[in-house]
Amino acid sequence: MRVELSTKGERMTANYTTAADLFDNWRDDLLTGRAPVLYPAGAGDLSRIELGPGLVSLFGGPPGAGKTAFTMQLCIDALRLTPALRVLVCNVECSPAVLLNRQLARLSGIDAEVIRKRQVNASHAERLDAGLRILDGIAERLAFVRPPFDLDNVAAAGDAHNAGLIVLDYIQRIRPPGNHGDRRGSVDASMHHLRKFADAGFAVVVVAAVARQKDKSGRTSYAADSLSLASFRESSELEFGADDAYMVAGAQNAGEVTLRHLKARHSNPQDLRLLFDGARQSFTPIGSVGSPGPATGCNSRLPNAMLAAWNSTPPADDDERRF
Numbered sequence: 001m002r003v004e005l006s007t008k009g010e011r012m013t014a015n016y017t018t019a020a021d022l023f024d025n026w027r028d029d030l031l032t033g034r035a036p037v038l039y040p041a042g043a044g045d046l047s048r049i050e051l052g053p054g055l056v057s058l059f060g061g062p063p064g065a066g067k068t069a070f071t072m073q074l075c076i077d078a079l080r081l082t083p084a085l086r087v088l089v090c091n092v093e094c095s096p097a098v099l100l101n102r103q104l105a106r107l108s109g110i111d112a113e114v115i116r117k118r119q120v121n122a123s124h125a126e127r128l129d130a131g132l133r134i135l136d137g138i139a140e141r142l143a144f145v146r147p148p149f150d151l152d153n154v155a156a157a158g159d160a161h162n163a164g165l166i167v168l169d170y171i172q173r174i175r176p177p178g179n180h181g182d183r184r185g186s187v188d189a190s191m192h193h194l195r196k197f198a199d200a201g202f203a204v205v206v207v208a209a210v211a212r213q214k215d216k217s218g219r220t221s222y223a224a225d226s227l228s229l230a231s232f233r234e235s236s237e238l239e240f241g242a243d244d245a246y247m248v249a250g251a252q253n254a255g256e257v258t259l260r261h262l263k264a265r266h267s268n269p270q271d272l273r274l275l276f277d278g279a280r281q282s283f284t285p286i287g288s289v290g291s292p293g294p295a296t297g298c299n300s301r302l303p304n305a306m307l308a309a310w311n312s313t314p315p316a317d318d319d320e321r322r323f
Contacts, residue, residue, distance in 0.1 A: 058239075244266075
């Protein structure tokens, strides 16, 4: 039996491989006992989140849920826990200084508002010094994409920085190459290119906006029980292309947040219960020992490039203060 799909009647060249062709190499790789490379990104239950070469990890959440704070926490702690790792961040909404402000708040335990308004004083000195030492220790391995915010520029910056992990926040605002007609076509093309990033050996973290969903009463909302894979804006290719998809479902009580694991291509999905300290931009697994301890062996001054980014960025406006 022959199935003809071509409208021109020509015969297509077969393109396939048999399991027998793959078997020897696959078996040899299996028997080495070498586990896939993963970048640990936190302590306790946060260590279950898989970031690594070849993986695309998708994070979403309604406005104000803390998805940028959460993904930056994962990346900073991945840098601390994997000394050879280099990270590139493309954030279209927050400047490097704003992102550093927030991480300094988490690492030092000083309120983000105090740091943003530059109101630190002698009472903060010890905690401030500890937080700055941690950032100093990873500063040379952390880079931020400057405009234009498109995937061509991200790819070039990733190569130049020799990044192992690339963060895109958020994907609906980062342009792919070419013209794609509408926002859905653009996002579909973006995920296609991000799979190429992963195939080239990058770990990719994607932050995406979500759309309101109808609740049980038919009203549109961001209620936790209404958020699903279909909640990601322009979602079809996002949910298909990601290896893991997570949703930061808003505070339930006293800062409690659920990180819903909506898709897991290589494991069993497991939701995480977290406490979100908005004042310090910090997520802690409930019942966990918390984040890794302070780094050691850091210089007392921030490297010039990061210091320049810190000093040259104007104070955040009200839009940038959204947590």
